[in-house]
Amino acid sequence: MEHPEYDAQIGQMLIGDDDQVSSAIGMIDQHYRYRVCAWVRRQFPGISPADLADTWIVTLEDVFQAAREHRFVPNASLVSWLLTIAKARAADFTRRKASQDRAIKAVADSLRNTRVGRWWDRLTPAERNEVLRLICEFICLLPPKQRIVFEVFVDNYPDSAKLSALRDAVAKVTGKDETPTAVRRALEEGRKKIQAMLRAKGYDFGIRVEND
Template sequence: MVATIHPDEDSIPLLLAGSEEQIADGLALIDRLLRQRLCRWLRRRFPALSAEDLGDAWGSTLVCVLQSVRSRRFATNQPIAPWLRKIVYARAADQTRRKTRHEEILKIACTTLCTGRRPHGAPAVNATREEFRDVICAAIKGLPRNQRIVLEAFVDCFPETHNMEILRSNVSRVTGRDQSLPSVKRALQEGRHKVREFLSSRGFVPGDVSIA
């Protein structure tokens, strides 16, 4: 079935090539005339996208259109709908990759904190340290002070802090007091347990994971 082209669609390329006010009018027309059609098209290709993700993909598409127009990369003689389909498809693919990546990092973070071991076959966590820290920040924040300090030190220098002596040294530096190895190990184990409970309460339950 061929979609009916609204007469005003033909005016969009010329508006996008005009003044700032005309560009704004062109973007408004894109949103009014093409949003539903392109989002339905996108939903068929990415059925797992939530309504929120779909909205984010569309918002990113409009930003890309504006960037293309302002950088003079937009060709006024090209059909507007096929061009927008390419952009919205790419943005949805990015959204899907980010979501998948976030879930992978969450699994690595939870398993590592619960067991002290990286899952077999998982990418090296130290290569994604910033993402790793962001994911577990909320879980660590609610811990008692001593456990929080130990877990933060564990994450800050991961994976070097698999070595308990390195972890003990880092915790001692943060607290300004010499910490015993047994107390650091105990705080780490208790903190891991609470982090696991925190993540599980939010619907993430790692498979076949035991507290080390």
């Protein structure tokens, strides 16, 4: 995969001005896109075509940013550097997909045998993914405590469906002795805000946590 003279040329451009860096990014995209993406696909067999494409785009963005911040080492292997960045970004997308899968299960299980649950069951897979995408966006907009509780709920589902387990998991993240009441309140307040934002988009459902 490596071409020493070509890589050396790109390396010199990556330590140049913005125009040279931009040209280097174009050369990397033209010369290494398919090779790096093929390698990533072998490392992450389950990665979707869309996530693979996004992995490469973010990899190029990281390369550009590193070059602008003078973090690229000209004498280092360009290919190894690209593979390291691409692997890290692919891992990010894989973790995000796993988190989304857990969120889908959390939502589906929490709505089972409810009126809203029957509405959820009627959604197409594409609509469910859209709802989950919106939830992820809205969680990021919550106040810090509510955001942490929601993220922990999703990341630790189904264990986090029990209030005691959710409290323990939140305490590990915050490093504080969280009370069940405070955790439940944060979840409920966050849920109401997310529901309001979802209603504005035409969706409506809730998330339940069981008392022990």
